[in-house]
Every structure is written in C-alpha cells, then in structure tokens.
Amino acid sequence: MPDLDIIDYANQITCIDTHYQRPELAACYLLESEGEAVFIDTGTSHTVPYLMQLLAAKGIQPSQVKYVIPTHVHLDHAGGAGELMRRLPNASLVIHPYGAKHMIDPSKLIAGATAVYGEAQFAQQFGTLTPIAEERVIEAPDETRVRFGNRELLILDTPGHARHHFCIYDALSQAIFSGDTFGLSYREFDTEDGHFIMPTTTPVQFDPVAWQATLARLISLAPERIYLTHYGEIGTPQTMAEKLSRYIDEFATIAKSSNASPGEQRVADIRNSLKDWMLAELQAHGCRQSADIIEQRMAMDLHLDAQGLDVWLTRLEQA
Incomplete structure (x- = not known):
C-alpha cells in the first residue's frame, strides 16, 4: 500500500490523496471541529485504509466521525462510502436525495460500472461496494445545514455535472467543497498564469444550462x-x-x-476535438509539458x- 499522502490546509481541513488511478488525480477531505470530524467524499473502497490511517495519525477515534458526505454517487467520490461507514460506528x-437509494442498494451502480469496465477492471479500480443501512442515511435536500462541533456546513443542490450532485459551503473557511461541479484542475498544470481548469462531463447527466446557473449561485456566496x-x-x-x-x-x-454517427464514432470524434x-488551451x-505526456x-x-x-x-436528439 502506498504511503499516506495528505495536505493540511488552514481551518482544520486535510486533503487526502485517494490513490485512484495515479497520484494527485482524486482527493477527499477530513474536517475537524471540537472533537468531531467529517469526511467529504470517500474515494473508492481501496481508499478506506488510508482514511482510517489518517484518523489514527491525528488521534481521532472512529467513533468521533459524525458524518460521511459524498458530493455525489460517482464511484471515485462515493465508492468507498459503505466500507467507510462500516468502520465508523x-x-x-x-x-x-437522488443518490440515497444507490448508497442503500448499490446494485445498479455495480451493474452500470461493470458494464463499462468489465468485472476484472471494476474490481481493480473500485473494489467492493458495501450497502449502507437505510437508518444511517440522511437525505439532504437543498439548503440542508449539517452541524458538528462548533462548525456548520451548508448543502447546496448543484446540478450540471450530475442531477444528484450537491456542493458543501463551509462558513468557517469561507470555502466550497465542489466535488465535480467546479470542474477539474490538476496541480501539474499550474503555471505562472495560475490554475488551469476545465469541465468534467462524465456520463450521463451533463446539463450545460443547469451548470451555468449552478456556477452563478456558488459564486454569489463569494x-x-x-x-x-x-x-x-x-x-x-x-x-476560475x-x-x-x-x-x-x-x-x-x-x-x-x-x-x-452517434455512439463509438461520435465519442472518438468528440474526444479528438x-x-x-485542451492542448491549445494548455x-x-x-504549460510546457509535451503533447504526448499531457494526452x-x-x-x-x-x-x-x-x-x-x-x-x-x-x-437532445431524442427530445
């Protein structure tokens, strides 16, 4: 197992590399307040040992973790939620609310991802998806407030990347935990001009109109x-x-x-475009990295x- 790879930010926020695919591709976060803790996103089930290692390193007992909060149910964000919950009593x-049923019964998530990746690749990338007991699941509609310690998190419904996506506003740090709603911005592409950012339009619920409204709402929080x-x-x-x-x-x-033509031909054509x-924007x-390395x-x-x-x-065509 690779070493625990974390960044400690201000306001008791810790970024944890989930070790999904490659270093610094996917993260989740630990927030602390007055002897209680929260995880935002979980990575896959392969990530869970790192999260437990982090708790031990910080002297936090599993019983002190009050909430696990995936921004949405895509498996690089929530695949480890069930296994993590199993270890946090x-x-x-x-x-x-749109994602709750898939955490209680992940069979459709498993079937969908297995159809895309195949059983062997699914197991390698995501491991096992553990169901979560319904009584331990809190559905959080828009503007739900979640309190732990002396800290409050505001849940905001943020469609655009996915209909079952929310973001979390933390008043203490005046920050937003954005999941995929604020796109992706890999640190290896930072330059003197700052951060490079781009959307992530993972299947199947990209909605550009809704996404634009979501961005405007998030920025209104300053x-x-x-x-x-x-x-x-x-x-x-x-x-950004x-x-x-x-x-x-x-x-x-x-x-x-x-x-x-729709399907594989159009996917290949869009990918090339x-x-x-991306190469032109970078x-x-x-960015001085070679086109081959970037691709x-x-x-x-x-x-x-x-x-x-x-x-x-x-x-759109069907509509």
Missing part, C-alpha cells in the same frame, strides 16, 4: 477558495468560475459540431468527457 451518511476532488485547493474562485463557464459552452459547441482544444496557459495523463478524462457529451447529444 457513530457516523451518518449525508447524501443527495467563496475565498474551492476544494476540488480533482484536485486540492484553488484560489481566485471568481476568475468565469473560465469554467466559458469552457462549458465550448464543450457543448465542440459536441454539437461533430458530424460523426477535446484533445485539440499551451496558451504556459497520456488526461486520457481517461478525455474519454469520459467525450462519452458524456455523446450521451447529452443523444438526449
């Missing part, structure tokens, strides 16, 4: 920083939101510009984004 799971699952803390939220808003529209335009867009951003590191993201855009186009 006093914790409740806080989840979007956050000082954003904590991304992919990856870590970023500043200048207003600037403006870029992300523009890029969401550009992703939609790229998808609509494809003349390929996204790759060209070059303009001052290698972003291969999974580009493929998932193209798949999601193809699903979105199909939905």
Whole structure:
C-alpha cells in the first residue's frame, strides 16, 4: 500500500490523496471541529485504509466521525462510502436525495460500472461496494445545514455535472467543497498564469444550462477558495468560475459540431476535438509539458468527457 499522502490546509481541513488511478488525480477531505470530524467524499473502497490511517495519525477515534458526505454517487467520490461507514460506528451518511437509494442498494451502480469496465477492471479500480443501512442515511435536500462541533456546513443542490450532485459551503473557511461541479484542475498544470481548469462531463447527466446557473449561485456566496476532488485547493474562485463557464459552452459547441454517427464514432470524434482544444488551451496557459505526456495523463478524462457529451447529444436528439 502506498504511503499516506495528505495536505493540511488552514481551518482544520486535510486533503487526502485517494490513490485512484495515479497520484494527485482524486482527493477527499477530513474536517475537524471540537472533537468531531467529517469526511467529504470517500474515494473508492481501496481508499478506506488510508482514511482510517489518517484518523489514527491525528488521534481521532472512529467513533468521533459524525458524518460521511459524498458530493455525489460517482464511484471515485462515493465508492468507498459503505466500507467507510462500516468502520465508523457513530457516523451518518449525508447524501443527495437522488443518490440515497444507490448508497442503500448499490446494485445498479455495480451493474452500470461493470458494464463499462468489465468485472476484472471494476474490481481493480473500485473494489467492493458495501450497502449502507437505510437508518444511517440522511437525505439532504437543498439548503440542508449539517452541524458538528462548533462548525456548520451548508448543502447546496448543484446540478450540471450530475442531477444528484450537491456542493458543501463551509462558513468557517469561507470555502466550497465542489466535488465535480467546479470542474477539474490538476496541480501539474499550474503555471505562472495560475490554475488551469476545465469541465468534467462524465456520463450521463451533463446539463450545460443547469451548470451555468449552478456556477452563478456558488459564486454569489463569494467563496475565498474551492476544494476540488480533482484536485486540492484553488484560489481566485471568481476568475476560475468565469473560465469554467466559458469552457462549458465550448464543450457543448465542440459536441454539437461533430458530424460523426452517434455512439463509438461520435465519442472518438468528440474526444479528438477535446484533445485539440485542451492542448491549445494548455499551451496558451504556459504549460510546457509535451503533447504526448499531457494526452497520456488526461486520457481517461478525455474519454469520459467525450462519452458524456455523446450521451447529452443523444438526449437532445431524442427530445
């Protein structure tokens, strides 16, 4: 097992590398207050030993963890929730109402992911999905407030990336834990011009109109920083939101510009167009990594984004 890889930020916030796919691709967060703790996102079941190791390193007993809060049920964010809850005797799971049933009975998540990855690859990437007892699950609709210690978290319904997605606003740090709603921004692409950011349009619920409204709502809170699952803390939220808003529209335009047949042909065509867009944007951003290295590191993201855009186009065509 790789070493525990964490970043301690201000306001008792700890970022934990979930070791999903590669280093610094996916994170989850531990928040502390007055002898109580909360996990935001969980990674996969393979991540859980790291989370328990972190608690031990900080002198936190499993019984002190009050909530586990996945931003949504995509497996790189919530795949480990059931196994983590099994080890935290006093914790409740806080989840979007649309996602609750999949945490109680993950059979559809398993079936869907297995259909995409195959059984062997599913097991390698995600491990085992453990059901969570219904009585331990709290459905959190928009503007639910979650309290632990002397800290309060505000849950905000944030469709756009997925309909079952919420973000968490932490008043103490004046920060938003954004899951995938604020896109992805990998630290390896930071330059003198700041952070590079882009949408993540993973299947199957990309909705650019809803996403734009969500971004406007989040920025209206005037956050000082954003904590991304992919990856870590970023500043200048207003600037990042403006870029992300523009890029969401550009992703939609790229998808609509494809003349390929729906399905695999259109996914490949959109992926190639996204790759060209990304390489041009990174070059303009001052990134000096080679095109081959960039494409290698972003291969999974580009493929998932193209798949999601193809699903979105199909939905528009059917409508």
